[in-house]
Amino acid sequence: MWDYTEKVKDHFLNPRNVGDISDADGVGEVGSMACGDALRLTFKLDKDKRIQDVKFQTFGCASAIASSSALTEMLKGKTLEEAEVITNDDIAEFLGGLPKEKMHCSVMGRDALEKAIQHYRGEAEKKLDGNLVCECFGVTDKEIERAIRENDLKSIEDVTNYVKAGGGCGKCHDNIQAIINEVYNKIPVIAPASKRMTNIQRIKLIEETLEREIRPALQKDGGNIDLIDVDGDHVYVKLIGTCASCKASQITLKHYVESRLREMVTPELVVEEVK
Amino acid sequence: MPVIYLDNNATTRVAPEVVDAMIPFLKDYYGNPSSMHTFGGMVGRHIDAAREKIAALINASPDEIIFTSCGTESDSTAVRAAIESSPQKKHIMTSRVEHPAIKNLFEHLAKTGYRVTWVPVDREGRLDVEYLKNHLTDDTALVSLMWANNETGVIFPIEAISSVLKDRGIVFHTDAVQAAGKVPVDVKEAGVDLLSLSGHKIHAPKGIAALYVRKGTKFSPFMIGGHQERGRRGGTENVASIVGLGVASEMAMHHLSDINGRVRAMRDKLEDGILKNIPNSMRNGCKEPRLPNTSSVSFEFVEGESILLMMDEFGICASSGSACTSGSLEPSHVLRAMGVPFTAAHGSIRFSLSAYNIESDVDMVVEKLPPIIKRLRELSPFWKNAACKIQ
Numbered sequence: 228m229w230d231y232t233e234k235v236k237d238h239f240l241n242p243r244n245v246g247d248i249s250d251a252d253g254v255g256e257v258g259s260m261a262c263g264d265a266l267r268l269t270f271k272l273d274k275d276k277r278i279q280d281v282k283f284q285t286f287g288c289a290s291a292i293a294s295s296s297a298l299t300e301m302l303k304g305k306t307l308e309e310a311e312v313i314t315n316d317d318i319a320e321f322l323g324g325l326p327k328e329k330m331h332c333s334v335m336g337r338d339a340l341e342k343a344i345q346h347y348r349g350e351a352e353k354k355l356d357g358n359l360v361c362e363c364f365g366v367t368d369k370e371i372e373r374a375i376r377e378n379d380l381k382s383i384e385d386v387t388n389y390v391k392a393g394g395g396c397g398k399c400h401d402n403i404q405a406i407i408n409e410v411y412n413k414i415p416v417i418a419p420a421s422k423r424m425t426n427i428q429r430i431k432l433i434e435e436t437l438e439r440e441i442r443p444a445l446q447k448d449g450g451n452i453d454l455i456d457v458d459g460d461h462v463y464v465k466l467i468g469t470c471a472s473c474k475a476s477q478i479t480l481k482h483y484v485e486s487r488l489r490e491m492v493t494p495e496l497v498v499e500e501v502k
Numbered sequence: 503m504p505v506i507y508l509d510n511n512a513t514t515r516v517a518p519e520v521v522d523a524m525i526p527f528l529k530d531y532y533g534n535p536s537s538m539h540t541f542g543g544m545v546g547r548h549i550d551a552a553r554e555k556i557a558a559l560i561n562a563s564p565d566e567i568i569f570t571s572c573g574t575e576s577d578s579t580a581v582r583a584a585i586e587s588s589p590q591k592k593h594i595m596t597s598r599v600e601h602p603a604i605k606n607l608f609e610h611l612a613k614t615g616y617r618v619t620w621v622p623v624d625r626e627g628r629l630d631v632e633y634l635k636n637h638l639t640d641d642t643a644l645v646s647l648m649w650a651n652n653e654t655g656v657i658f659p660i661e662a663i664s665s666v667l668k669d670r671g672i673v674f675h676t677d678a679v680q681a682a683g684k685v686p687v688d689v690k691e692a693g694v695d696l697l698s699l700s701g702h703k704i705h706a707p708k709g710i711a712a713l714y715v716r717k718g719t720k721f722s723p724f725m726i727g728g729h730q731e732r733g734r735r736g737g738t739e740n741v742a743s744i745v746g747l748g749v750a751s752e753m754a755m756h757h758l759s760d761i762n763g764r765v766r767a768m769r770d771k772l773e774d775g776i777l778k779n780i781p782n783s784m785r786n787g788c789k790e791p792r793l794p795n796t797s798s799v800s801f802e803f804v805e806g807e808s809i810l811l812m813m814d815e816f817g818i819c820a821s822s823g824s825a826c827t828s829g830s831l832e833p834s835h836v837l838r839a840m841g842v843p844f845t846a847a848h849g850s851i852r853f854s855l856s857a858y859n860i861e862s863d864v865d866m867v868v869e870k871l872p873p874i875i876k877r878l879r880e881l882s883p884f885w886k887n888a889a890c891k892i893q
Binding site: 239240242245285288458459460 | 618803804811884
């Protein structure tokens with residue numbers, strides 16, 4: 228059971244400002260159902276350009292709902308200039324703290340606020356800033372870097388707690404570590420490969436690697452490859468097109484396909500051909 | 503506030519009769535059963551009596567029962583004994599929906615040179631037995647399958663699988679931690695070589711469990727030490743808990759008809775009441791064959807932890823397969839293996855009953871849950887859009 232403060236419980240059980248302002252001046256939406264939490268924030272300004280009304284709708288756990296509720300209370304009466312300096316830490320502090328595994332709930336609040344302000348100012352929604360690092364939760368290197376700098380994060384686990392990156396299949400752990408190293412100007416260390424990959428994730432990763440890395444290369448030579456089955460560390464494939472009749476196909480298989488898969492998925496993989 | 507305990511697949515109340523039987527062995531009869539004196543030796547006889555009762559629960563002989571410290575130790579002992587007995591074989595098989603005690607052990611073995619086949623399940627959680635058959639090889643050392651699933655209660659066809667494995671020199675282990683005491687478990691009919699069961703799921707305390715090892719099954723100990731358990735599990739016996747497990751096993755036999763009658767009827771009433779009164783809710787796992795005490799239900803567009811905490815306000819205890827409750831960011835591997843979409847997996851709740859539940863417990867849930875779900879959906883940004891589509 229999570230150790231929630233009384234204030235978190237209060238804002239969860241009696242959330243303030245629930246709803247949707249139909250003629251809102253600013254609207255911000257973050258998260259998705261697949262990710263397990265999502266927030267829609269709407270606000271209306273008064274004639275002095277202060278936030279007169281603000282409402283939220285949240286799908287998620289108790290701390291996600293409490294963070295959203297807290298944020299709306301903090302925003303009332305503020306100018307956008309005052310609002311935009313609110314950080315995720317401020318939200319967590321308002322609630323008397325959040326369990327560290329739940330810090331991403333406060334980050335979600337800050338992100339929604341940022342988007343709502345951008346929407347009001349008519350700024351184009353910032354495109355995914357930077358390069359995608361965590362595909363499971365759609366987190367970019369810029370977002371990770373920002374979270375590391377703002378919250379003084381030191382480990383992959385910290386990053387996962389704050390922005391969710393690395394909390395899914397785990398294949399981006401090396402990249403996250405690299406960003407942490409860069410921020411702190413450390414000599415890169417090779418992080419151990421993820422130990423948490425499930426079979427489904429492994430199969431997905433094999434498929435992705437085949438699609439993205441291997442097929443295009445084989446297709447250049449008029450060949451192709453089909454994934455037949457994955458059984459533990461054994462990957463069964465079928466070579467087609469020119470590859471099937473190529474005398475060097477075994478070399479392709481072992482030296483290219485297998486080594487590429489080992490590099491991208493896990494070093495234990497054995498690729499076998501199905502005729 | 504009274505506790506309405508509907509989380510019996512997590513752990514159960516220790517039966518008062520079990521506690522009473524244990525107390526003398528904590529207070530007065532503290533002798534070591536290995537000792538030569540009468541004071542210690544007499545304790546050994548109580549261990550024998552307990553062993554007989556546990557054997558009776560699963561139709562085994564007393565000398566086929568080894569006491570362990572928990573279900574996980576039973577599972578680890580079984581799996582390691584099986585692979586050590588045929589070291590030349592490097593293929594092992596299990597399902598995609600096992601308890602972490604097996605799942606994580608097999609993932610570990612996969613890294614140490616074993617080829618693991620993960621047998622899939624269908625949308626209703628039923629095992630793909632054909633897939634299992636098609637992937638057996640001469641290299642297969644072990645098949646380990648749970649008797650019943652802890653999250654959905656879905657029961658696997660253990661007897662049918664053992665007949666497939668028969669005479670192939672493949673060790674068959676079943677994790678019956680959730681099944682024992684809830685459905686009849688007969689090791690002879692089931693045709694298994696190794697079976698795990700755990701005390702705290704059948705009203706004995708935590709910290710005591712058993713492993714059935716069929717006579718003639720090659721065995722090597724996991725805990726190496728003294729001569730206890732005839733050299734198959736070293737370590738001074740947890741006497742009081744063993745006595746407790748004996749009493750709990752005896753009671754479980756007597757309660758079997760109650761569980762499959764009264765408790766099953768309460769479970770059905772609970773499940774039907776929820777599904778009828780809450781739109782966009784669904785049962786996870788097939789209706790039958792299923793444990794009579796378990797119901798896993800998903801509520802679309804809401805998140806499990808929020809549901810649990812709101813039920814907690816009324817003293818209702820249950821579990822969730824949502825990501826937020828597991829401490830990870832991903833929902834239950836069992837529901838995902840079944841193909842339950844994220845929208846529903848995040849909002850899954852498991853209710854699991856025991857003989858101690860009464861009718862008013864389920865009535866309370868059927869009364870309190872619909873407004874909780876309604877309230878959380880009103881908070882959810884997805885609900886309005888979904889509701890429009892449904893009408």
